[in-house]
Amino acid sequence: MDLFTMIVLIVVVATIGEMFKAHKKSQNKGYGPEVDRLQNEVKALNERVKSLETIVTDKSYQLRSEIDSLK
Numbered sequence: 001m002d003l004f005t006m007i008v009l010i011v012v013v014a015t016i017g018e019m020f021k022a023h024k025k026s027q028n029k030g031y032g033p034e035v036d037r038l039q040n041e042v043k044a045l046n047e048r049v050k051s052l053e054t055i056v057t058d059k060s061y062q063l064r065s066e067i068d069s070l071k
Contacts, residue, residue: 055061
């Protein structure tokens with residue numbers, strides 16, 4: 001491969017890369033705050049699920065549930 005072909009190839013690859021970045025940026029435009037809000041909501045829900053899992057797997061909770069079911 002000669003020098004001219006390598007230069008053209010580098011320019012083409014760089015141009016396609018820039019076009020791809022611009023396309024991705026334009027797709028996400030305007031959704032930033034909504035995406036951030038949803039990510040925060042998912043984090044909060046994950047924390048709540050972890051708390052609930054801790055409660056449900058606790059031995060005293062299981063014993064209390066068994067006692068309540070006998071009533």
